[in-house]
Amino acid sequence: MPTVLVVDDAAVDRKLVGGLLAKGKDLTVEFAASGDEALARLAATGSTASEPSVIVTDLVMPGISGFELVAQVIQTYPQIPVILMTGKGSEEIAVKALEAGAASYVPKAVLHQHLLATVQDVLDMVRERRSHARLMGCLQRGHFTFALANDPNLIASLINHVQSVVSSIGLCDEADVIRVCIALEEAVRNAMFHGNLELTSEQREGDSAEYQRLIDDRTSREPFASRRLLVAVEVTPRSGKFVVRDQGPGFDPTKLPDPTDPANLEKVSGRGLLLMRTFMDDVSFNSTGNEVTMLKRCPAAPLEAAS
Amino acid sequence: MIEPKYVRTEQTGETLVVAPLFTFATFAEADLASEWNVVQQQIETPAVKNVIVDLGEIPYFGSTVLEWMVQMWKRVRAKGGKLATCNASPIGREVLVTARFDKLWGVCDTRDQAQEWLSSTHA
Numbered sequence: 343m344p345t346v347l348v349v350d351d352a353a354v355d356r357k358l359v360g361g362l363l364a365k366g367k368d369l370t371v372e373f374a375a376s377g378d379e380a381l382a383r384l385a386a387t388g389s390t391a392s393e394p395s396v397i398v399t400d401l402v403m404p405g406i407s408g409f410e411l412v413a414q415v416i417q418t419y420p421q422i423p424v425i426l427m428t429g430k431g432s433e434e435i436a437v438k439a440l441e442a443g444a445a446s447y448v449p450k451a452v453l454h455q456h457l458l459a460t461v462q463d464v465l466d467m468v469r470e471r472r473s474h475a476r477l478m479g480c481l482q483r484g485h486f487t488f489a490l491a492n493d494p495n496l497i498a499s500l501i502n503h504v505q506s507v508v509s510s511i512g513l514c515d516e517a518d519v520i521r522v523c524i525a526l527e528e529a530v531r532n533a534m535f536h537g538n539l540e541l542t543s544e545q546r547e548g549d550s551a552e553y554q555r556l557i558d559d560r561t562s563r564e565p566f567a568s569r570r571l572l573v574a575v576e577v578t579p580r581s582g583k584f585v586v587r588d589q590g591p592g593f594d595p596t597k598l599p600d601p602t603d604p605a606n607l608e609k610v611s612g613r614g615l616l617l618m619r620t621f622m623d624d625v626s627f628n629s630t631g632n633e634v635t636m637l638k639r640c641p642a643a644p645l646e647a648a649s
Numbered sequence: 650m651i652e653p654k655y656v657r658t659e660q661t662g663e664t665l666v667v668a669p670l671f672t673f674a675t676f677a678e679a680d681l682a683s684e685w686n687v688v689q690q691q692i693e694t695p696a697v698k699n700v701i702v703d704l705g706e707i708p709y710f711g712s713t714v715l716e717w718m719v720q721m722w723k724r725v726r727a728k729g730g731k732l733a734t735c736n737a738s739p740i741g742r743e744v745l746v747t748a749r750f751d752k753l754w755g756v757c758d759t760r761d762q763a764q765e766w767l768s769s770t771h772a
Binding site for chain 1: 685686689708709710711712713715716719720723739740744747749
């Protein structure tokens with residue numbers, strides 16, 4: 343049975359909210375009189391079955407405010423959604439709390455009409471998210487290929503997707519997942535900007551507005567516009583293979599200056615390949631330099647697993 | 650006034666504190682370039698001598714933030730100032746050390762330590 347933890351310093355409001363939630367089917371309602379008490383309750387339960395499924399908190403409280411509670415819960419218990427109850431005049435803080443990760447908010451003036459429905463909606467979302475996490479936990483092999491246009495705004499979505507798959511399949515710990523994603527982002531940015539759009543490091547080091555104009559110009563002009571970026575990912579619990587290919591003229595990676603050489607230390611660009619080589623187990627280019635293959639092995643897997 | 654989405658700045662004395670707010674998960678090139686231009690203009694003002702890059706808002710970063718830092722470092726150095734970073738996550742610190750940036754500027758744990766480093770006689 344889902345547990346709702348209600349956090350409010352005013353006893354009368356706790357009673358009101360408790361009464362509203364008691365009308366819900368199969369809900370257990372618990373109370374905390376402050377943010378500190380709520381955090382102590384969370385620390386005591388840890389990630390156990392008695393952990394609350396959702397927190398409903400007042401925004402304005404002495405001690406830890408609802409906003410601060412949201413921030414701390416997001417950081418330490420990201421699986422627990424927080425719903426804020428807001429008073430008149432606190433809309434701006436509520437917006438900030440939503441931006442910081444609160445799941446929803448209900449103005450106190452309309453608690454009767456909306457609180458229970460909002461809690462039920464958020465609980466449905468939690469159930470779906472947990473179910474999806476369980477499903478992804480069963481994933482044995484992820485294999486997908488994207489053919490991307492030269493739209494920089496796609497990079498974040500691509501990396502987020504890869505992050506989710508690599509994390510779910512358990513190839514490596516979360517810190518290594520981030521390292522993999524940093525390396526992949528560098529490879530994709532190199533391929534898009536230096537490969538397909540043929541933009542140079544010198545252009546990048548110049549005026550950033552001018553550089554942006556160059557990107558806009560080339561993404562709409564041939565031969566650059568029709569070039570595609572191929573990103574192929576194959577990941578299992580034992581190994582990950584990440585191939586990024588552009589349709590530009592390629593380059594000779596052996597001629598890139600070593601950014602850690604003291605002579606090159608002050609150069610603005612040139613660190614992408616360094617990060618790729620540092621964070622992946624193996625990085626290799628094809629003979630024309632327009633395709634990079636990066637391998638990541640599960641730390642516990644034998645070496646041949648990623649071949 | 651529009652709240653910055655990708656980089657926040659605040660000035661303390663003659664030090665400009667620059668806090669990147671984006672990772673690869675939150676990214677829009679054109680908007681990013683626009684906010685970065687504003688930061689560059691701020692650094693050029695006479696009131697700014699030193700820069701602290703506070704990395705505490707982002708758990709990780711790649712070459713875009715590294716490039717920004719080198720550009721900022723060059724700008725403040727040209728004015729006779731210094732740059733220090735602070736609050737990097739363990740992976741962030743790993744990236745800084747991998748790129749050997751700890752040889753160029755102060756890599757500090759906290760903003761106070763960064764401020765102390767700027768006040769010291771380090772090159």
